[in-house]
Amino acid sequence: MIKGLYEAHLPVSDLNRSIEFYTDLGLELDHTVENRLAFLWIEKDKSWLGLWKSDRVELEYHPSIRHIAFQVSLQGLKESVTWLKNKGYKPREAFGFKPVEPFVMPHEDYAHAKIHFNDPDGNSLEFICKIDNPKNITDRMYLSEWEEINK
Incomplete structure (x- = not known):
């Protein structure tokens, strides 16, 4: 359906x-x-x-009403911080991760790599891609750390 x-x-x-x-x-x-x-x-x-x-844009932020996640390729995600900054947009901290590079949130046999930023009205935006979790890692970490562990 x-x-x-x-x-x-x-x-x-x-x-x-x-x-x-x-x-x-x-x-x-x-x-x-x-x-x-x-x-x-x-x-x-x-x-x-x-x-x-x-x-009424000044509604208090909550991800259930003011959040969009855009699917990107892993390579695009790796370039996203520089790409956003070159356009004059600022990645932002999310889930305790500084916006220096994408970070990974694992879920059993897969994970999501992501970076967050806002639009001009403070709506929460995200670039995200699904990645494999062959070692069943459970800790959240920066993408560079993830790739080092999964070499």
Whole structure:
């Protein structure tokens, strides 16, 4: 029945600024509605992000209402801190990890490598990829440490 996630939505205070931010991340603008809503393709014809202009962007952050995780390749993730900084965006601390490089959160026989950052309205964004956990590691650590252990 369910084949994937088609859309997700975030509140934004300045629609044009947010369109510029998300297209700079690589999303493709599809259309806007009455200068209050924009739809951008995350993956063309497969999934998109809706941005809603709102004066209620100052809602207290909670990941269940203001968080999007974008799937990236492992190589893209390894380059993400530099890539974000070159665009003028700042990775942020998450789960106690400083934003110096991606970190890994293991889950039995697989793990997720990730880095977190915010959009201009403070919505939580994440680049993430699933990786194997052949040694069934249980500790969280930076990606470089993970790769060293799994050589």
